[in-house]
Amino acid sequence: MSYRxxxxxxxxxxxTELTPWAFELTSEFSELYRKKYSCQSVEDDLRSHIMFGKYKKMEWLNESKYRDIFGVEWQLGDDGGDIGIPVNKPVTAESVEEYIFPDIDEVLLQKGLYSMEQDTEHFRMFRFTYALYERAWALMGMEDMLLNMALNVSATMKLFERIAEYNMTLLDRILTSDFDGVYFGDDYGQQKGLIMGPDCWRKFIKPFLKEMFAKVKASGKYILLHSCGDIEDIFPDLIEIxxxxxxxVQPEIYDLKxxxxxxxxxLAFWGAxxxxxFLTERTAQEVFDKSVETIKVLGQDGGYIFSPTHAVTPDIPIENIRAMLEAVNSVQWK
Known part of the structure; x- marks a missing residue:
């Protein structure tokens, strides 16, 4: 089997003979798994087909608070997650032009690229977290970001433009390296519909996303986009660019069929x-049955990467993740 x-x-x-799969894990879940199964790498034990090259640097301010390279301070919660919530606002509508973007950390960047280039087994992706909209609201605050989309259009457009310019510079630095795809993380959805609405998304976000996608495509690499929530309204736009x-793909939101x-x-789908x-509340047998059902819907004729819908948190029983692994190996297409 070739994962890549x-x-x-x-x-x-x-x-493919088996539908490919991936498990993204929080650090707390990984630690619980390692203790139970005495393994060095949880990802290897679960035989995930995908690996990520990362470009992320954190300055820890205390045990539960850190500052990222953009000057945003994040407070971790007690839910076992690895991200937290921002507690400061480095940018306002009035200071968009004055904000200084961080220099690219060449040592950190090369470390992430090297890890991908040395891996010939997995499908290798460079991860762009907080790619565009998420970076804007992290810098400005979610409420202020949404208000400024309506009340300070020029400043908001300038902020997106500056973020995209920074990203394009970073893409220029990485796309000549040997890896397979770029993963853009940029949440647009809520439980029903887009947070900012499709028209606003097309005005502020789509043009810059199109530029970034075009640069990746020109390098011959694949493009994957993560967004939680319901973004079906813009599926045609995303396919277009x-x-x-x-x-x-959250099954409580989308009709999978x-x-x-x-x-x-x-469009290929990943998650579901x-x-x-579901995973926090059901038995291993229920997880196995639902996994098989989902694979048979989304995995027909390819176009599916089987996965939990988000990083696995410590409140999800380990047995349920093992049931997913058993399920995906039980559905043979050839």
């Missing part, structure tokens, strides 16, 4: 086993 080739085939809508795969039927020829309302 199976993912490439899935992204090209080719049927070159998206290859969408993560994360419908999106496979209507968009599955153009719910961390929000």
């Amino acid at each position: 080739q199976d993912v490439i085939d899935a992204l090209n809508h080719k049927q 070159g998206l290859d795969a969408y993560n994360t 419908k999106i496979k039927r209507e968009y599955g020829k153009d 086993i719910s961390t929000q309302q």
Whole structure:
């Protein structure tokens, strides 16, 4: 089995013998798993097909608070997550032009690229977290960001432009390296519809996302976008600007048969086993059964990466993740 080739085939809508899979894990879940199974690498034990090259630097201010390279301070919660919530606002509508973006840390960047170049087994992705909209609201605050989309259009557009320029410079630095795809993390959705609405998304976000996607496509690499929530309204837009795969497909939001039927020829899907309302609450047998059912819907004719809908948190029983692994290995297409 070639993990890398199976993912490439899935992204090209080719049927593989087994549907490829990936497990993204929080550090707390990984620690619980390592203790139970005495393994060095949880990802290797779960045989995830995808690995990430990271470019992230944190300055810890105390045990539960850190500052990122953009000057945003994040307070961790007690839910076992690894991100937290921002507690300061480095940018206002009045200071967009004055804000100084961080220099690229060449040592840190090369470390992330080197880890990908040395891995010939997995499908390798460079992770752009907080790619555009998320970076804007992290710098400005979510409420202020949304208000400024309506009340300070020029300043908001300038902030997105400056973030995109920074990202394009970073893309220029990485796209000549040997890896397979770029993963953009940029949450747009809520439980029903887009946070800012599709028209606002098309005005402020789509033009810059299109530029970044075009640069990645020109390098011959795949494009994957993560957004929580319901973004079906912009699936046609994302297909138009070159998206290859969408993560994360929340089954409590999407009709899986419908999106496979209507968009599955153009868009690959990644996710669909719910961390929000399912994996924390159900038995291992229920997880196995739902996983098999989901694979048979989304995995038909390729175009699917089987996965939990988000990073696995410590409140999810380890046995349920093992049940997912058993399920994906039980559905053979050839």
